[in-house]
Amino acid sequence: MGIGAGDGYAYLDAASSEPLHPAARDVLLAAVDQGYADPRRLHGPGRNARLLIDNAREVVAESLAVARDEVVFTSSGTEAVQLGLLGLVRTETAPAVVSAVEHQAVTDAAGWHGRVVRTVPVDRLGRVDPETVAEAAATGAPEATGVVAVQHANHEVGTVQPVEQVAERLGGVPLFVDACASMGRLPLPDGWSALAGSAHKWGGPTGVGVLVVRRRAWWARPYPTDDPVARTEHGFTDVPGALAAAAALRAVVAERDEVGRRQRELIDLVRARVAAIPDVDVVGDPDDRLPHLVTFSFLYVDGEALVTELDRLGFGLASGSACASDTREPSRVLTAMGALTHGNARLSLTRDTTRAQVEALLDALPAVVARIRAQVGIA
Amino acid sequence: MSVAALELDCRARPCPQPIIELGRHLRDVGVGQVLAVVADDPAARHDVPAWCRMRGQEYVGEDAAADGVPRYLVRRLE
Numbered sequence: 020m021g022i023g024a025g026d027g028y029a030y031l032d033a034a035s036s037e038p039l040h041p042a043a044r045d046v047l048l049a050a051v052d053q054g055y056a057d058p059r060r061l062h063g064p065g066r067n068a069r070l071l072i073d074n075a076r077e078v079v080a081e082s083l084a085v086a087r088d089e090v091v092f093t094s095s096g097t098e099a100v101q102l103g104l105l106g107l108v109r110t111e112t113a114p115a116v117v118s119a120v121e122h123q124a125v126t127d128a129a130g131w132h133g134r135v136v137r138t139v140p141v142d143r144l145g146r147v148d149p150e151t152v153a154e155a156a157a158t159g160a161p162e163a164t165g166v167v168a169v170q171h172a173n174h175e176v177g178t179v180q181p182v183e184q185v186a187e188r189l190g191g192v193p194l195f196v197d198a199c200a201s202m203g204r205l206p207l208p209d210g211w212s213a214l215a216g217s218a219h220k221w222g223g224p225t226g227v228g229v230l231v232v233r234r235r236a237w238w239a240r241p242y243p244t245d246d247p248v249a250r251t252e253h254g255f256t257d258v259p260g261a262l263a264a265a266a267a268l269r270a271v272v273a274e275r276d277e278v279g280r281r282q283r284e285l286i287d288l289v290r291a292r293v294a295a296i297p298d299v300d301v302v303g304d305p306d307d308r309l310p311h312l313v314t315f316s317f318l319y320v321d322g323e324a325l326v327t328e329l330d331r332l333g334f335g336l337a338s339g340s341a342c343a344s345d346t347r348e349p350s351r352v353l354t355a356m357g358a359l360t361h362g363n364a365r366l367s368l369t370r371d372t373t374r375a376q377v378e379a380l381l382d383a384l385p386a387v388v389a390r391i392r393a394q395v396g397i398a
Numbered sequence: 399m400s401v402a403a404l405e406l407d408c409r410a411r412p413c414p415q416p417i418i419e420l421g422r423h424l425r426d427v428g429v430g431q432v433l434a435v436v437a438d439d440p441a442a443r444h445d446v447p448a449w450c451r452m453r454g455q456e457y458v459g460e461d462a463a464a465d466g467v468p469r470y471l472v473r474r475l476e
Contacts, residue, residue: 300452318452319418341413341441349413349441359448360441361414395418 029376030335033220034174034200034312034367040222043267047224047259054258068258075258078265079229082272083207091230092261093253096199096217097124099228102253103213104128104168105241106232107193113165116155116192118147118180119355125168125197126351135161144304145178145356153188164192171208174200175339175352175365176303177286177312186210193236202229203271204279204310212236221271222370223264227257274370279310282368285377286313289366292381296388300359312367314339316353317388319397320362328387329364334380337365402434402471403427409467413441417449420472424455427474435470436463446470 030038039047054071056064072092080087093099105128108115114135117126130136137155139147147169156164167189172179179201186194186209193212201207202216213236218227230253232238240253271278287305290313294301298318317325322340329336339350340363349360366380404427408416416437427433435446443460450457450472458471 298452300448316448318449319414319421321414341439347412347440349444354444357444357448357451359452360444361417395415397418397421 028333028335029372029380030369031366031372031376031380032335032337033369033372034309034365035337036219036225037222038369039224039263040267040270040370042270043223043263046266047263050259050262054262057255058258059252071258071262072256075261075265078269082203082265082268083229083231085207085231086234089231089234091232091253092256092264093228093230094226094257096215096220096228098253099215099217099230100124100197100199101128101131102241103215103230103232104166104195105131106238107195107212107236108134108165108241109237109239110162110165113162114158115166115168116152116164117168118152118170120145120147120173120175120178120352121168121170122174122197122199123351125170125195129166129168134165137164141355143356143358145173145176145302145352146304147180147185149181149184149188152185156189156192166193166195168195168197170200171196171198171214172201172205172309173303173352175350176314176356176358177308178304179205179307179309182208183210201309203268204275213238218260218264218267221268223267224260227260227264229264271370278370282310282372285368285372285374286311286366288374289313289377289381293384296385299388302353302356302358312365314353314358314363314365316340316359316364317362317392318359319395320388320391322361322363324391325362325364325387328391329380329383332383332387334383337367339363339365401432403431405434405436405469408435408437408439408442411437411439413439413445415439416442417445420446420449421453424453424472424474429474429476431474432458433472433474435472436467437470438467442470443468446472 054068056068058069076090115129116137196211196214199217203221214231216229219225293315300316302314322338326338340361341349353360406419447457456473463469
């Protein structure tokens with residue numbers, strides 16, 4: 020545990036980064052000694068590295084129910100998003116269509132070099148309407164849509180998107196799916212051409228992303244490359260990292276029914292107890308959602324003060340409020356949903372968060388909110 | 399746009415202060431009257447309508463003060 024996170028501290032921000040899974044830790048330590056060489060070389064250490072990377076790819080493919088040669092390891096989730104989305108677009112000028120609640124990395128990739136981006140609104144639960152996405156994708160001006168991006172599940176509010184219903188309506192336009200928030204936690208939907216994940220969000224190490232490109236999809240590497248033929252190599256892969264990410268993913272998929280059920284119950288409990296605090300907006304779909312996270316906003320409360328006070332009491336939560344962000348802009352996800360943006364906190368469970376930790380937070384929260392409100396003269 | 403019975407100057411005040419002012423001063427206008435919040439904080443554009451939804455008041459819309467700063471209009475319903 021790091022600074023400010025000693026015994027008794029409840030880290031409730033797994034959606035930002037899940038602690039390393041025990042299965043990944045053992046593999047990482049072993050692979051660091053074995054996987055140093057260049058897997059493209061023909062000597063023994065190179066063959067060792069090749070074996071390890073092939074094994075990592077095999078395990079990831081099996082865990083995600085995709086083919087082995089569809090898996091590419093990248094250096095982050097962001098890089099997987101950029102490679103995946105941009106690689107699907109055939110021309111530099113073809114417009115992109117994105118949902119209003121995509122991660123910033125997706126929106127930034129879509130609009131790179133001034134590409135026209137059409138943004139599809141979401142409903143109060145944060146969900147796109149497949150027909151509206153299809154209409155935006157079918158708009159031919161200034162030229163045919165190059166790519167559509169709809170996430171699998173939202174990273175801030177947990178709402179699951181109707182990816183397959185969107186895919187059915189797109190005709191020939193390729194669909195990119197950001198699955199960084201959901202990979203390992205939910206089975207993947209079908210119908211996409213490329214899909215991205217991020218290992219540290221499921222308990223793998225940081226600095227490992229996963230890009231899956233369908234065999235049948237048209238995809239071309241959007242960046243300079245020394246090997247235009249090999250789809251599955253991107254730079255020098257972090258072999259130990261990839262192997263540890265694969266081990267964590269396999270473990271998370273194996274335990275997800277049990278862990279997911281427990282997390283769903285705890286989040287249901289959080290939603291019910293937080294909703295009983297006056298003047299609160301509990302955000303996102305209560306049922307069709309990620310198992311491990313929930314977002315809520317308290318009227319008249321400063322989000323930075325809220326998460327700072329909770330940290331002081333031993334609870335680590337994220338905030339999407341403007342005052343708690345680097346940009347001072349409110350969360351695009353919350354604004355797109357019409358949700359209250361200030362006084363916001365996102366709670367997300369790690370695989371070993373206990374009911375006692377969650378109940379301790381729920382016991383502390385009403386007084387924290389009341390105290391901050393009292394400081395600004397609102398009872 | 400509707401004529402405001404009271405205008406709150408929240409220029410240069412960060413979130414959530416414009417909303418706190420709104421909550422404090424709603425009862426300074428009569429039922430059916432309009433309260434205006436002048437605020438340059440970007441969160442106010444989203445949080446004034448959200449406040450209206452949560453507190454059961456009517457969000458009338460947005461115009462601008464003479465200096466161009468956004469002005470958000472709320473009608474007191476109860």
